[in-house]
Amino acid sequence: MTITAFFVFLFLRTASGLLDPVDFLVLQSVRSSLEDMPGSHFFASWDFSRDPCFFSGVFCSGDRVVALSLGDPRAGSPGLFGHLDPSIGDLTALAELTVVPGRLIGPLPPTLARLTNLKFLAMSRNFLSGTIPSEISSLRQLRTLDLSFNLLSGAIPAGLGLIRTLSNVVLCHNRLSGSVPSLCSASLVRLDLSNNDLSGGISCMPDSLQHLSLSQNRLSGSIDRVISRNQRLNFLDLSLNLFSGGIPPRVFSFPMRGLFLQRNLFTGPLRPAAEVTIPTVDVSFNRLWGGISPFFSSVRRLYLNNNLLSGAVPAQFVAKLMDGEIEILYLQHNYLTGIQVSPASELPRRSSFCVQYNCMLPPSQMSCPFKAGREKIRPASQCVSHRG
Structure with a gap:
């Protein structure tokens, strides 16, 4: 012009x-x-x-x-x-x-801080690089921040925790590092920081959270503060981190559609206080020990494999597995000592069941994933030392 x-x-x-x-x-x-x-x-x-x-x-x-x-x-x-x-x-x-x-x-231009009326900022799945400008914390009316699937690096601005209107923060699949800032906004409903390089412990998570994903980072410490008083969580994914300590029993009582705690350093027994109604529970590849609670038999897709669990598999699991109420039951690579499955029973086609590499002869009805390996029974010497 x-x-x-x-x-x-x-x-x-x-x-x-x-x-x-x-x-x-x-x-x-x-x-x-x-x-x-x-x-x-x-x-x-x-x-x-x-x-x-x-x-x-x-x-x-x-x-x-x-x-x-x-x-x-x-x-x-x-x-x-x-x-x-x-x-x-x-x-x-x-x-x-x-x-x-x-x-x-x-980079994201720091001039975005002038947009003081901005409520919604979304630039997902591009190739943005550089750091998230600290000036963005001055957007005090911001409700949604979605910068996921980019090449952003550096720390998450600590000032984001001062934006009391934030309800959705989605920064997953970047190269962000440093610690997770204190995000205690009473409006925060969704927080997704997965697939980054974040480290350290978790200081504060608001009770308003419904969706929380911190998977595939290097976060560590206890998860007590993550779920301290929160009763609204309907999705929790803390997988592929370095979290340790016990899994709080109350987490199994949340009205969730998915609970993913696999590939961490969790220890101790699994002790839900009541029947678990979460459709998918994955606590595989940890250091959990003790028996399997019958309260888990109502879970449709249950991954307990690659832990230190022992004892017999409760009869409730076998009944619901054969009835098709359980779709996936992975118990392989533990120290389990017994399971009562009738040789005449037939596993439903849509169900997957694996109990190989334990301290017992596995039933013929198994349907194991390829990654479970070829060895059917754990060496007797390992079973004896585990009991000892």
Whole structure:
């Protein structure tokens, strides 16, 4: 657009009370810093001789841009490539900013801190790099922060814990390091920091959390503070970390759809206080010992394999397994000493059952995963030393 055309445009805008001139210039800068990936036609409507409020992804209220969705949001559509222009921080009325999955590169501009009205910020599945600017903590109206599946590194800004409106924080699948900051917002419902390089213990988790995933990090210590008083959790994934100590019995009473604690350093017995109604429970590859509680027989998919469990398998498990109420029962690589399965019983086709490499002869109905190995029975010397 020529300078003359721009001033004509401004005159028409002023006369009709339309888009703010600063917002107009910012949209031009955004357009110059981004391009459609092959197959994308998102910017086809961005003709600056027309009203920008009718551009794809631009939403206005009065003379201001209040929402900006960059890229075609339809699933599977190609995204954009380029970088996010720092001038975007001048869209001071912006409440929502999203970038669809694509090849957005470079750092997050610290100028995002100027968007004091921002409530929703999502730029998942791009190639953003650098650190998360500490200035982002000044967005005190922010409710959703989703920067997942990028190349972000460095620490999570400690100031995020001061944003009391936050309800969703999704930073998974990055290269973030350092500790998990204290996130005690009473509004926080979803927290996903999985697949990073975070370390240290967990200081504080709010009672409002319903979805918590910290898997595939290097987090350590007890999980008591993670679930101290929380009774709202419906999904908990702490797998592939270095958590240690016992698994608190109360975690098995939460109304969850999935509990994943596998591949940690948990020790001690498993002692749920009542029947466990969680559909999937995975505590495999830990150092848990003692007997198997019959309260776990109501779990549809149960992974207790690769621990130090001993004693006989309760009869309730066999009955529900043969009735098809249990879909997966993995007990392999423990020190179990008995299971009563009738040779005439037939395992339902949809069920998987494995009890090999224990201190007993396994039944013929087993259906073990390939990774369980070929050895059927644990060496007698190991079984004797374990009892001792």
